[in-house]
Amino acid sequence: MCDHDLHAPTRPETKRRAISLDFGRDHDRDHATWSRRDFLTGATAAAAGAFLLGSGAHARTVRASSHTPLLRSLGGVETDRVLVIIQLGGGNDGLNMVVPYTSDAYYRRRPQIGLAESSLMTLDGDYGLNGAMSSLEGMWGEGDLAIVHSAGYPNHSRSHFRSTDIWASASDASETRSDGWTGRSVDRMFPGHVSDPLPYPVAVRIGGASSLLTRGAGGALGMSFSNPGQFDRLAQTGQFYDEADVPATLAGEELRFVREIYNSGLRYRDAVYNASQAGTNDAEAGYPGGGLASSLASVARLIKGGLGSRIFAVSIGGFDTHSNQLDRQTGLLRQIAESVRAFYADLGADADRVLTMTFSEFGRTISQNGSAGTDHAEASPLLVFGGGVGGGLYGDGPGPVLDGLPTNQNALPMSVDFRRVYASVLTDWFGMPDADTSAVLGGGFSPLTGLVARPITSVDDAPEADGLRLGAPTPNPVVGRAAVPFTLDAAGPVVAELVDLQGRTVRVLLDAERPAGDGTLALDARGLAAGLYLVRLRTPRASRAVPLTVVR
Numbered sequence: 001m002c003d004h005d006l007h008a009p010t011r012p013e014t015k016r017r018a019i020s021l022d023f024g025r026d027h028d029r030d031h032a033t034w035s036r037r038d039f040l041t042g043a044t045a046a047a048a049g050a051f052l053l054g055s056g057a058h059a060r061t062v063r064a065s066s067h068t069p070l071l072r073s074l075g076g077v078e079t080d081r082v083l084v085i086i087q088l089g090g091g092n093d094g095l096n097m098v099v100p101y102t103s104d105a106y107y108r109r110r111p112q113i114g115l116a117e118s119s120l121m122t123l124d125g126d127y128g129l130n131g132a133m134s135s136l137e138g139m140w141g142e143g144d145l146a147i148v149h150s151a152g153y154p155n156h157s158r159s160h161f162r163s164t165d166i167w168a169s170a171s172d173a174s175e176t177r178s179d180g181w182t183g184r185s186v187d188r189m190f191p192g193h194v195s196d197p198l199p200y201p202v203a204v205r206i207g208g209a210s211s212l213l214t215r216g217a218g219g220a221l222g223m224s225f226s227n228p229g230q231f232d233r234l235a236q237t238g239q240f241y242d243e244a245d246v247p248a249t250l251a252g253e254e255l256r257f258v259r260e261i262y263n264s265g266l267r268y269r270d271a272v273y274n275a276s277q278a279g280t281n282d283a284e285a286g287y288p289g290g291g292l293a294s295s296l297a298s299v300a301r302l303i304k305g306g307l308g309s310r311i312f313a314v315s316i317g318g319f320d321t322h323s324n325q326l327d328r329q330t331g332l333l334r335q336i337a338e339s340v341r342a343f344y345a346d347l348g349a350d351a352d353r354v355l356t357m358t359f360s361e362f363g364r365t366i367s368q369n370g371s372a373g374t375d376h377a378e379a380s381p382l383l384v385f386g387g388g389v390g391g392g393l394y395g396d397g398p399g400p401v402l403d404g405l406p407t408n409q410n411a412l413p414m415s416v417d418f419r420r421v422y423a424s425v426l427t428d429w430f431g432m433p434d435a436d437t438s439a440v441l442g443g444g445f446s447p448l449t450g451l452v453a454r455p456i457t458s459v460d461d462a463p464e465a466d467g468l469r470l471g472a473p474t475p476n477p478v479v480g481r482a483a484v485p486f487t488l489d490a491a492g493p494v495v496a497e498l499v500d501l502q503g504r505t506v507r508v509l510l511d512a513e514r515p516a517g518d519g520t521l522a523l524d525a526r527g528l529a530a531g532l533y534l535v536r537l538r539t540p541r542a543s544r545a546v547p548l549t550v551v552r
Contacts, residue, residue: 022041023544027482050368071336073159081353081429082390083300084312084343085182085411086211086292086336088360090319093329093379095366095412097133098147100399102126109195109367109407113326113374123147126399132330133337139344145383145453150398150415152379156362160320163361168212170419170441182311183216188432189310190531191477191551200271200308200530206231208312223268228294271307280303285346292316296343298478304352308500310430319360323371339469340385350386355429355452359418365410377411382421388429390450405507419445428452470537473523477549484521484535484546491515495538498523506533525550 031293100106101117102125121137122127129147131134139145155173158168166173170181186202201223214224225231279301287293295314300307316335336358344351363380368548402412424447426432426440438444471485483490488494496510506528509521521535528550536545 005532009454021424023486028336034308044275046446051170061083078260080313081355082303082310083425083429084296084314084356085209085213086356086358087164087213087313087315088319088331088332088336089164089208089315089317089360090321091163091362091364091376092360092362092380093325093364093374094150094360095363095398096325096329096434097130097333098123098149098397099128099130100126100397100402101128103399103402104406105366105402105448106399109402110371112370112455113368122389123393130330130333132334139341139385139472140391144344144387145385145397146389147393148382148384148416148421148448148451149393149395150363150379150401150412151359151395151418151421152363152414153384153417153419154414156378156411156414158362158378159374160361164210165212167359167361167418168210169407170422172442178212179215179492180210180212181419181440182313183215185426185430185432186310187216188436188440189430191549196307198273198529199268201268202309203311203313204272204299204307204309205313206298207291207315211316213311214311214466214533225298227289231298232294237460248412273304275302275305275307279303279307284347285342287339287346288335290316290335292404293339293342295348296339300343300346301537303347303465304356315392321373322369323373325368325373325446346384354507355388355425356385357421357425358383363412366405366412367407367410379412379414380416384421384451386452388453390452394448394451416448418447420448421451422549423447424451440546468537468542468544470535470546472546473535473548476547478523479551480524480526481525482525485518486521486537486544487518488516488539492539496521497536497538499534499536499545500531509535510537513531523548 007400011226016041077353093104096109096113096115099115099120100468101115101120107114115130116126119131121131121140122128123140129140131315136145153173155164155167157173162369167169168180169175169177176530182203190202198437203223205211205214205224207225207227211224221291221311225395264524270520276298280300281297285297285300292314299312300457302312316332318328318332343356344354347354359382360380363377364374365377379444398412398415401415419441423437423445427434427447429452432440468489469487471487473482473484475482486496491514494510494512496508497505498507498509499505507523507525521537523535525548530550533548533550534545536543536550
């Protein structure tokens, strides 16, 4: 059924919202705009800020130059944690993913597409996960899966294009931004990354995920692959395009030259290629077929290969289920569950430092339509995976809400503002200070208590290790010189190093016998790339580390 009030032609937004097949041309136009932009961003974002113009001594790098990085950062964070975002493109029907099987209204309003309790993976006495996702039962039982009910935002847009931008930018419905919430987060994690780029991309996008997810205030801040095949080509050959596979003509020679410039000019090509060679996928992980599985396998390979990227974005499309929803959504949900399960099996020892989160631009109508499908609506659940997750259900479930709604209300209302989930990721997963989280999200969004585990972020958060104490660097962030106090309870050999977040030693600060008592490490940060480092102090009995942020 359709919510006819929302479709009324006298409402000013109806021609732009295209929320059901009844909209005809407007629905098709919305899709065309949405798809066209995805194609353009997928085709061009990989090269953003990465080309060399000219050759030899005359080559110069094209970089975004309009951004002056804020000299603020995570600062107090000691973490190598990673976030993987899975975008469910098209608007996933949450009521048939997390099913309120005790709700009479659910079955009454979905007489053909409502899912029987017997077909579900039981979550608790009121809710079950779509049976196509039963491969996640082990993760649910281990507490490595959390479900956030009815996530959304006020004044919801039902346009694919606009709502995707709102989720990716973490903006209000009335606000338009050109940067993403993840991009703004990276700007604070790695201040100066635009003017003084890191040797690896801070964010990697594979496939059709929103390009805003890898855009900061200065433009593209990571590396984008338009599809998993493009990543595979780079991993196998070190090139995006085959320079030899061109016609034996003058035009072919020009094409070969363009490809050579493109391949050599990608800023992060070597870092990504080296990580893809160092990392391997576990043959026993059991990835299913499909683009999502290929994308996640690529991400696992990069993480295991030591790439320092903090954020990865992948996607799976096809969720715009206006018709024949049961068959279409079931296959998609099975792909997600089996791909995520295989991804974590593949990660092995790295699994506990990887958090994975899904999102979709909107949910779908409560009532089925005349084509055994559902139309665009508002809130929908999202899933969070990983060893750092506090498993379970969060927010108010839709069951009691459904039973109390009038039959002419066809959109499930929001229970949790999606920016509270983002706040949990930034504050409790990455350990970002509250002030920075507020700046990224526009303020006012508190984390969901217990959703993810918070890292140790300073020496005050953890007990001293066998009498060894390492104090906070002063100043921090640092431009030039810094001092780091330490205390030993016994004389002996001491090694102090400055390491990057890939565990590589950047500088040795001390390697000598030291007496018991207080001391100070002298550190000169001049010449270092901007970013987050760890000062690590080791004795034969203990090891401590504290974060240091270098700015330019």
